[in-house]
Amino acid sequence: MSLTTWAGNLTYGAARVHEPRTVEQVQEVVAGARRVRALGTRHCFNGLADTEHDLVRLDALDPDVRVDAGARTVTVTAGTRYGALARVLHAQGWALHDLASLPHISVAGAVATATHGSGDRSRNLAAAVAAVDLVAADGTLRHVARGHDDFAGVVVGLGALGVVVRVTLDVEPTYDVAQEVHTDLPWDVVLEHLDDVTASADSVSLFTDWTGPAVQQVWRKTRLPAGGGYERRTELFGARPAPGPLHPLPGIDPVHCTEQLGVPGPWHERLPHFRLKFTPSNGDELQSEYLVPRSRAAEAFEALRALAPVVTPLLQVSEVRTVAGDDLWLSTASGGDRVALHFTWHPRQAEVEAVLPRIEAALAPLGARPHWGKLFASLVAPGSDPRALYPRLDDFRALVARTDPEGTFRNAFVDRHVLGA
Numbered sequence: 001m002s003l004t005t006w007a008g009n010l011t012y013g014a015a016r017v018h019e020p021r022t023v024e025q026v027q028e029v030v031a032g033a034r035r036v037r038a039l040g041t042r043h044c045f046n047g048l049a050d051t052e053h054d055l056v057r058l059d060a061l062d063p064d065v066r067v068d069a070g071a072r073t074v075t076v077t078a079g080t081r082y083g084a085l086a087r088v089l090h091a092q093g094w095a096l097h098d099l100a101s102l103p104h105i106s107v108a109g110a111v112a113t114a115t116h117g118s119g120d121r122s123r124n125l126a127a128a129v130a131a132v133d134l135v136a137a138d139g140t141l142r143h144v145a146r147g148h149d150d151f152a153g154v155v156v157g158l159g160a161l162g163v164v165v166r167v168t169l170d171v172e173p174t175y176d177v178a179q180e181v182h183t184d185l186p187w188d189v190v191l192e193h194l195d196d197v198t199a200s201a202d203s204v205s206l207f208t209d210w211t212g213p214a215v216q217q218v219w220r221k222t223r224l225p226a227g228g229g230y231e232r233r234t235e236l237f238g239a240r241p242a243p244g245p246l247h248p249l250p251g252i253d254p255v256h257c258t259e260q261l262g263v264p265g266p267w268h269e270r271l272p273h274f275r276l277k278f279t280p281s282n283g284d285e286l287q288s289e290y291l292v293p294r295s296r297a298a299e300a301f302e303a304l305r306a307l308a309p310v311v312t313p314l315l316q317v318s319e320v321r322t323v324a325g326d327d328l329w330l331s332t333a334s335g336g337d338r339v340a341l342h343f344t345w346h347p348r349q350a351e352v353e354a355v356l357p358r359i360e361a362a363l364a365p366l367g368a369r370p371h372w373g374k375l376f377a378s379l380v381a382p383g384s385d386p387r388a389l390y391p392r393l394d395d396f397r398a399l400v401a402r403t404d405p406e407g408t409f410r411n412a413f414v415d416r417h418v419l420g421a
């Protein structure tokens with residue numbers, strides 16, 4: 001059976017797919033391959049994970065979750081899904097700082113692309129990485145921990161530096177979260193008072209189709225003090241509390257969404273928008289996302305509202321989130337806080353790809369960085385220097401050249417968009 005992305009929009013071209021059961025077997029696969037790429041849970045929408053040569057999946061390795069309470073870290077096998085990890089952590093009294101909207105993605109795959117949730121103080125998931133163990137091109141195992149010279153380059157590695165077999169993440173004591181949804185937040189408020197809106201909870205997402213005078217939904221997730229309750233907000237800058245649970249897409253049953261209406265619950269059952277026990281096998285959707293410096297958010301909103309006539313007909317919904325800055329070289333939030341502008345598209349790829357250059361023409365002058373795992377046309381505007389977007393890009397290229405001189409982990413996507421080959 002052919003292997004596709006979760007969305008089914010790309011069939012991987014690999015000649016061989018390996019499913020090793022031990023780290024030693026991963027090492028043998030890498031040492032014996034001319035070109036190899038690691039594959040996580042296949043949730044990317046582009047060719048980032050693809051290769052014509054060898055693909056290696058880590059699903060068959062035991063998750064082997066090990067908490068170090070003294071160091072406040074957890075070490076886990078790289079292919080483990082966040083949702084599965086979260087359940088084990090919570091049962092032992094621990095938590096992660098944030099999660100993405102979907103808990104079904106693998107830890108290594110999410111970290112490799114700087115996957116993020118939302119929150120003014122919430123850095124992307126890769127920022128929680130304290131160390132990685134990866135199989136290098138010659139099959140040897142490398143341990144790269146915070147403080148190592150290569151660390152900030154290795155973490156968001158796009159699969160180009162080796163096959164990560166274990167990831168160590170920062171943890172903190174478990175906590176509860178309450179989630180509530182408001183509807184119809186006026187655009188005037190978003191444009192004038194975005195900081196107040198996003199500061200109104202620990203994690204805030206705005207759902208919009210870019211038309212009309214108001215953002216359709218505001219999802220807010222608030223951390224609660226130990227044993228503390230939650231008082232719902234009757235009013236939110238002119239937005240009204242939703243009368244019942246909502247799905248981000250209008251008219252869809254919210255049965256698969258995480259609990260709303262301010263009911264407190266464990267962090268991992270509120271931070272994602274969707275429940276872990278609902279397992280979407282494949283998605284009738286495509287996605288794109290661009291992260292602009294926070295200071296340019298209002299200009300980006302205006303640009304996208306002006307593009308609504310071409311964007312909205314292809315759109316299921318857009319989500320606006322905030323991400324705190326970090327110092328990882330290829331992180332989409334590297335160097336400062338960002339506002340993330342996400343698009344869930346109808347699965348009409350040719351039409352979507354025809355619109356992306358128009359979105360990018362509007363957002364590139366604002367310093368927009370495309371999400372590494374989603375559909376985009378071009379990393380930077382034609383003729384522009386990608387080093388202006390990622391000031392540490394030359395360091396990343398040098399790191400790849402030094403640690404993988406034969407190009408074992410390269411593929412067409414990385415060559416084109418990252419290495420400039």
Ligand SMILES: Cc1cc2nc3c(=O)[nH]c(=O)nc-3n(C[C@H](O)[C@H](O)[C@H](O)COP(=O)(O)OP(=O)(O)OC[C@H]3O[C@@H](n4cnc5c(N)ncnc54)[C@H](O)[C@@H]3O)c2cc1C
Pocket residue numbers: 006037038039040041042043044045048049058078079100101102105106107108109110111112113114115116117158159160162163164165283287371373374
């Ligand atoms: C429904 C849905 C919801 C999403 N929600 C969010 C969201 O809320 N926020 C967000 O930022 N993104 C989101 N994404 C995007 C998603 O998080 C990223 O595409 C992420 O990279 C997917 O992880 P994966 O394990 O499926 O990776 P894959 O698609 O399998 O691989 C992605 C990259 O990681 C590399 N990789 C995977 N495993 C390893 C490994 N062991 N060692 C080295 N490299 C490895 C691959 O080589 C590839 O380069 C969403 C995607 C979908 C489909």
